[in-house]
Amino acid sequence: MAMNGVPLSRVRLTPRTPFDGAGLRVAVIGGTGGIGRAISLFLAKHGAQVTVIGRTFRDAGVPNLSFLAADLESMDAAQRLAQSLPAEDLDALIFTNGIITAPTRELTAEGIERDMAVSYLSRFGVLRAVGDRLGANRPRRARVFLMGFPGTDEKGRPDDLNADAEYKQFPQHLNTVAANEALVLDAAKRFPNLSVFGINPGLIKTDIRANVLGGNQSVRFKVFETVLGWFTPSADAFAAHLVPVLFAPELERESGFHLNKHAAPIQPSTVMTLDHVTAFMAASDALWARATRR
Ligand SMILES: NC(=O)c1ccc[n+]([C@@H]2O[C@H](COP(=O)([O-])OP(=O)(O)OC[C@H]3O[C@@H](n4cnc5c(N)ncnc54)[C@H](OP(=O)(O)O)[C@@H]3O)[C@@H](O)[C@H]2O)c1
Numbered sequence: 612m613a614m615n616g617v618p619l620s621r622v623r624l625t626p627r628t629p630f631d632g633a634g635l636r637v638a639v640i641g642g643t644g645g646i647g648r649a650i651s652l653f654l655a656k657h658g659a660q661v662t663v664i665g666r667t668f669r670d671a672g673v674p675n676l677s678f679l680a681a682d683l684e685s686m687d688a689a690q691r692l693a694q695s696l697p698a699e700d701l702d703a704l705i706f707t708n709g710i711i712t713a714p715t716r717e718l719t720a721e722g723i724e725r726d727m728a729v730s731y732l733s734r735f736g737v738l739r740a741v742g743d744r745l746g747a748n749r750p751r752r753a754r755v756f757l758m759g760f761p762g763t764d765e766k767g768r769p770d771d772l773n774a775d776a777e778y779k780q781f782p783q784h785l786n787t788v789a790a791n792e793a794l795v796l797d798a799a800k801r802f803p804n805l806s807v808f809g810i811n812p813g814l815i816k817t818d819i820r821a822n823v824l825g826g827n828q829s830v831r832f833k834v835f836e837t838v839l840g841w842f843t844p845s846a847d848a849f850a851a852h853l854v855p856v857l858f859a860p861e862l863e864r865e866s867g868f869h870l871n872k873h874a875a876p877i878q879p880s881t882v883m884t885l886d887h888v889t890a891f892m893a894a895s896d897a898l899w900a901r902a903t904r905r
Pocket residue numbers: 640641642643644645646647648664665666667668681682683684706707708709710729730758759760812813814815816817818819820
């Protein structure tokens with residue numbers, strides 16, 4: 612894959628620096644916590660109008676920031692969110708909502724494995740619902756970013772997206788990773804009106820590993836995240852580096868690849884062939900229909 616004939620690995624994007632977000636309208640699904648919250652606060656501080664979506668709003672009173680509540684383990688809620696998002700008026704839609712799988716399989720009220728529901732299927736449903744109209748009233752093509760762990764050659768299991776046949780904690784989380792990567796590649800083709808990219812943040816100290824490490828008050832969690840924090844950028848530092856790149860001019864006519872933890876372009880995983888992406892999308896359609904049937 613190349614940009615203007617230059618292999619992606621050698622492409623250098625031009626960050627929009629010093630960053631001025633005035634005039635930009637952005638929605639961050641998962642903007643209430645962790646990396647999404649850091650991205651949202653950076654954008655708002657620099658003048659962008661930001662809508663954050665999540666369960667718990669922690670930034671009431673911050674200028675330029677507004678909140679839409681949605682519990683995205685419910686696909687009903689994802690459908691309602693898609694209807695209430697001001698999609699036509701957005702310059703960018705960023706998905707950072709996510710959790711990690713539980714040690715034993717947990718199902719939502721709609722019968723969806725919880726991590727698959729929150730970290731992937733809700734994104735799939737929202738993007739499918741708003742993709743055609745996203746940014747329609749804006750002067751430039753809207754950009755969509757899906758944060759996950761793309762470019763790592765995770766193949767996942769489109770034949771068992773919901774872990775109905777077999778549940779293993781980390782392979783099922785990696786199933787959401789692969790599904791998100793497939794969604795980026797599919798959406799880039801399906802929505803030629805959009806620029807769609809994955810983001811792999813590397814490891815960043817947040818609360819996302821709390822349920823794997825015994826809860827956010829456990830010693831194991833605190834020690835792990837403290838040590839991680841010594842070696843990796845904070846969510847705020849990562850956001851300050853990432854956001855100006857998300858609005859790099861070169862991305863305007865591009866679609867369907869990923870950014871790594873340095874916000875540099877990387878190739879899609881080689882396992883993500885057209886057939887594999889198609890298999891993920893067929894499985895996603897079926898699982899979405901199952902969740903929204905009732
Ligand atoms: N941190 C890392 O090291 C790392 C590494 C690789 C990939 N990632 C990916 O980066 C993304 C962001 O991760 P993070 O570390 O920032 O996670 P985080 O700190 O746990 O934040 C997760 C966000 O998702 C939202 N969320 C969780 N459950 C939800 C639900 N049921 N309904 C609606 N929103 C929900 C949270 O909102 P509320 O707080 O309002 O519930 C929060 O805004 C995820 O896709 C993750 O897989 C992170």
